[in-house]
Amino acid sequence: MGVTHGFGSRTVLRDLTLSLTEPRIGIVGRNGSGKTTLSRLIAGLIAPDAGQVTVAGVAVAKDRKAAIRTVGILFQNPDHQIIFPTVEEELAFGLRQLGQDKTAARAGARAMLARFGRVDWSERPVASLSQGQRHLVCLMSVLAMTPRVIILDEPFAGLDLPTTRALRRYLAAVPAQIIHVSHDIAALAGYDRAIWLEGGGVAADGPADATLAAYLQAMEAMGDADADL
Amino acid sequence: MERQVTLIALFAALIAVLGLVPKFALASGIPITAQGMGIMLCGTVLGARRGALAVLLFLGLVALGLPLLAGGRGGLGVFAGPTVGFLIGFPIAAFVTGLIMERMRGAPVFPAAIIAAVIGGIVVLYIPGILGMVAMLDLTVTQATLSMAPFIPGDLIKAGLAAALTSALYKARPSSVLSRA
Amino acid sequence: MLTLTSEIRTPYHRIRAGAKLAGLCAATVGLVVLDSLAAMLLANAAVAGLYLVPGRAFLRAGLGLLKPVWFFVALVMLWHGLTGDLMAGAVIALRLIAAVALANLVTMTSRFDDLVEVVMWGLAPLARLGVNTAPIGFAIVLVVRFIPVMLDKARLLIDAWRARSPRRPGWQVALPITLVAVDDAEHVAEALRARGGFDMD
Numbered sequence: 161m162g163v164t165h166g167f168g169s170r171t172v173l174r175d176l177t178l179s180l181t182e183p184r185i186g187i188v189g190r191n192g193s194g195k196t197t198l199s200r201l202i203a204g205l206i207a208p209d210a211g212q213v214t215v216a217g218v219a220v221a222k223d224r225k226a227a228i229r230t231v232g233i234l235f236q237n238p239d240h241q242i243i244f245p246t247v248e249e250e251l252a253f254g255l256r257q258l259g260q261d262k263t264a265a266r267a268g269a270r271a272m273l274a275r276f277g278r279v280d281w282s283e284r285p286v287a288s289l290s291q292g293q294r295h296l297v298c299l300m301s302v303l304a305m306t307p308r309v310i311i312l313d314e315p316f317a318g319l320d321l322p323t324t325r326a327l328r329r330y331l332a333a334v335p336a337q338i339i340h341v342s343h344d345i346a347a348l349a350g351y352d353r354a355i356w357l358e359g360g361g362v363a364a365d366g367p368a369d370a371t372l373a374a375y376l377q378a379m380e381a382m383g384d385a386d387a388d389l
Numbered sequence: 390m391e392r393q394v395t396l397i398a399l400f401a402a403l404i405a406v407l408g409l410v411p412k413f414a415l416a417s418g419i420p421i422t423a424q425g426m427g428i429m430l431c432g433t434v435l436g437a438r439r440g441a442l443a444v445l446l447f448l449g450l451v452a453l454g455l456p457l458l459a460g461g462r463g464g465l466g467v468f469a470g471p472t473v474g475f476l477i478g479f480p481i482a483a484f485v486t487g488l489i490m491e492r493m494r495g496a497p498v499f500p501a502a503i504i505a506a507v508i509g510g511i512v513v514l515y516i517p518g519i520l521g522m523v524a525m526l527d528l529t530v531t532q533a534t535l536s537m538a539p540f541i542p543g544d545l546i547k548a549g550l551a552a553a554l555t556s557a558l559y560k561a562r563p564s565s566v567l568s569r570a
Numbered sequence: 571m572l573t574l575t576s577e578i579r580t581p582y583h584r585i586r587a588g589a590k591l592a593g594l595c596a597a598t599v600g601l602v603v604l605d606s607l608a609a610m611l612l613a614n615a616a617v618a619g620l621y622l623v624p625g626r627a628f629l630r631a632g633l634g635l636l637k638p639v640w641f642f643v644a645l646v647m648l649w650h651g652l653t654g655d656l657m658a659g660a661v662i663a664l665r666l667i668a669a670v671a672l673a674n675l676v677t678m679t680s681r682f683d684d685l686v687e688v689v690m691w692g693l694a695p696l697a698r699l700g701v702n703t704a705p706i707g708f709a710i711v712l713v714v715r716f717i718p719v720m721l722d723k724a725r726l727l728i729d730a731w732r733a734r735s736p737r738r739p740g741w742q743v744a745l746p747i748t749l750v751a752v753d754d755a756e757h758v759a760e761a762l763r764a765r766g767g768f769d770m771d
Binding site for chain 1: 723726727729730731732733734735736737742743745746749750753
Binding site for chain 2: 572645669676720
């Protein structure tokens with residue numbers, strides 16, 4: 161919802177100005193193109209060296225309190241993302257940080273688990289869950305905070321096809337705006353808009369199908385010399 | 390055998406990482422450097438001998454010039470300075486912490502770990518630490534102790550946290566807590 | 571790999587690490603034995619001179635490494651001032667500065683690999699007694715390799731906290747960081763075993 165930013169940051173992203181309003185936006189690019197930096201900037205986890213990032217009127221880097229209820233971000237690897245040992249604690253954490261007291265947070269966590277039909281996960285240790293199940297826990301943790309914008313940073317890495325499809329279905333039903341960073345085109349099928357980042361700048365930006373097709377073409381035209389080896 | 394070596398090596402790395410990340414905050418908001426917790430964890434998780442080896446490995450690398458002490462300090466200079474007593478105390482502290490942990494095998498993890506961490510990580514650590522300051526700075530034991538006294542409440546909290554971490558680790562990866570093996 | 575070795579080339583870089591360490595021991599003994607203010611002032615001047623040889627930038631780098639010492643210099647002067655013995659305090663403070671600065675000088679002018687060699691050389695007698703010293707060299711490599719990896723993962727976990735909380739990360743983040751250490755140890759051990767492990771001849 162209305163993300164505007166113009167800045168040059170650490171020469172990873174050069175003088176980028178974007179206004180992101182479509183409900184489903186994909187961001188593609190090769191490794192090192194600046195996608196991850198962009199995702200962190202939108203989440204407010206890093207502040208740009210120049211320029212500013214606002215999400216729904218919130219200056220996400222400066223006003224962290226408002227930022228956490230506005231933007232959520234799902235990272236790649238659940239093992240580098242889940243902090244607490246049990247599922248309920250992990251879900252309740254975000255709610256407590258939003259200001260809810262212990263009881264309300266626990267109730268909120270249970271409610272989220274119920275929505276996904278996983279109430280029995282409440283007391284379960286995260287270590288006992290499978291990889292796909294841990295991905296779901298991460299997703300629930302983000303959704304529990306009802307953000308208006310959700311950033312996905314390659315969230316399906318390493319999952320098998322049925323699990324990926326199931327998670328995609330959950331995400332499709334989410335009312336928040338989704339900004340999905342990926343280098344995998346298939347993950348962005350059906351999106352409204354796609355932005356192709358290359359070397360810190362925008363190589364293409366427009367309706368998803370056309371932009372992704374252009375990106376795919378360019379990727380296939382590249383030889384071994386362009387590989388990230 | 391390989392697993393023991395890799396655990397020792399990775400816990401040595403853990404001590405460094407806990408000193409190199411930005412400080413954590415306690416519930417009250419007070420920032421703490423987690424490196425001391427790392428030393429205690431070597432004892433409570435790996436046991437006496439391996440815990441001490443992990444700490445010795447860490448210190449060896451510091452001496453070799455890696456900036457692994459909290460704040461990015463390292464090199465031979467830190468061993469020539471007044472905190473050398475504490476550095477010498479680190480592996481001893483880990484050893485005693487691990488020893489107590491191993492002896493208290495029958496008790497539940499958390500209370501055993503907290504006792505081990507307080508006795509090993511604080512009492513045993515401060516003895517060579519304070520003696521080192523006495524020797525290097527020509528202070529009396531009283532003066533040195535008073536100088537270090539403000540750090541003790543923080544260390545007590547770290548001992549509690551190390552115990553909580555050990556207990557949680559035991560639930561998540563019981564086979565990795567070698568002190569209980 | 572980030573070590574404290576200075577990138578500024580000095581004539582000291584060429585001296586063998588073992589020789590520098592031996593020199594450091596001798597100099598430190600000298601500093602401890604001598605006890606006059608004059609001796610300490612001379613010693614510090616000499617050390618400063620050693621630092622100046624490679625240039626002012628090197629001296630500044632050396633001063634940077636001395637930062638933690640100033641707190642203790644102040645502490646010493648405070649306590650000795652309170653007991654009316656400032657002169658003794660000054661001697662101790664100067665001795666401290668010289669000793670730490672000399673030790674830092676060795677660190678700044680010796681390459682990590684050279685120092686590891688000295689260590690392995692020192693451990694050789696143990697090897698003759700039958701102790702297997704190969705895992706030690708391996709363990710050193712492992713720690714150096716894994717600190718940046720673990721640091722990256724720790725930072726990811728800290729980001730995961732900051733993404734959901736406006737507050738500074740709490741101690742709970744130490745748990746998944748520790749789990750990373752445990753799990754990576756398991757994976758490396760597996761990889762090692764797959765390649766033969768620590769086969770002793």
